[in-house]
Amino acid sequence: MKKSLLAIALLSSLSTVALANQAGDILVRGGATMVSPDSSKTAVFLDGADSGLQVSVDDNTQLGLNFVYFFDNNWAIELLAATPFDHDIKLHNGDTTTLLADTKQLPPTLSALYYFDTGSAFKPYVGLGINYTIFFDNSFTKTYSDAGFSDLDLDNSFGFSAQLGADYDLGDNWSVNVSARYIDISTDASFKVSGTTNGLAAVDVNPMVYSVMLGYTF
Numbered sequence: 001m002k003k004s005l006l007a008i009a010l011l012s013s014l015s016t017v018a019l020a021n022q023a024g025d026i027l028v029r030g031g032a033t034m035v036s037p038d039s040s041k042t043a044v045f046l047d048g049a050d051s052g053l054q055v056s057v058d059d060n061t062q063l064g065l066n067f068v069y070f071f072d073n074n075w076a077i078e079l080l081a082a083t084p085f086d087h088d089i090k091l092h093n094g095d096t097t098t099l100l101a102d103t104k105q106l107p108p109t110l111s112a113l114y115y116f117d118t119g120s121a122f123k124p125y126v127g128l129g130i131n132y133t134i135f136f137d138n139s140f141t142k143t144y145s146d147a148g149f150s151d152l153d154l155d156n157s158f159g160f161s162a163q164l165g166a167d168y169d170l171g172d173n174w175s176v177n178v179s180a181r182y183i184d185i186s187t188d189a190s191f192k193v194s195g196t197t198n199g200l201a202a203v204d205v206n207p208m209v210y211s212v213m214l215g216y217t218f
Contacts, residue, residue, distance in 0.1 A: 033064025
């Protein structure tokens with residue numbers, strides 16, 4: 001009986017060790033990532049005066065990729081990458097909303113992760129990091145370009161990020177991951193109207209980023 005109990009305890013200990021992250025492990029994840037910008041509207045200024053117009057940015061979902069390197073069973077570093085996010089920019093004039101422009105962005109984010117010891121397949125973690133967001137392919141819709149809107153430019157952004165997440169070990173090095181993170185993204189959107197009027201909107205994008213991914217540990 002004692003030998004049986006000892007064997008069970010040993011097997012349990014071995015399975016726990018097998019589930020723990022190890023120094024040098026590399027975890028690669030891929031799946032759906034949604035960027036959900038702050039829903040608040042931002043004032044549009046024309047030649048420094050408040051125009052009474054406002055803009056907002058829509059959600060977008062793309063293929064997200066994570067690369068995680070473990071220093072030990074608790075600490076890791078993670079790089080968030082993705083295919084370019086494509087956001088609609090809407091113009092609000094009182095109760096009227098129209099599609100103003102489109103922009104693409106890439107938000108590479110480098111984070112330090114701390115995994116909590118659970119001794120199980122469920123591995124929750126928290127993370128803090130830095131983000132650099134690159135905006136490109138900025139363009140007005142045909143309606144507004146025909147109306148004289150041009151030279152749309154969005155400044156790149158540097159900020160911090162914070163996240164909560166968890167991996168669940170499926171066995172054979174496979175895992176499933178869910179995470180939610182806040183990213184500090186702000187940009188100045190500048191443009192011209194009729195070639196002479198200068199337009200500006202200071203946009204606090206500040207999105208929540210949600211991911212559901214499948215991972216494999218090497």
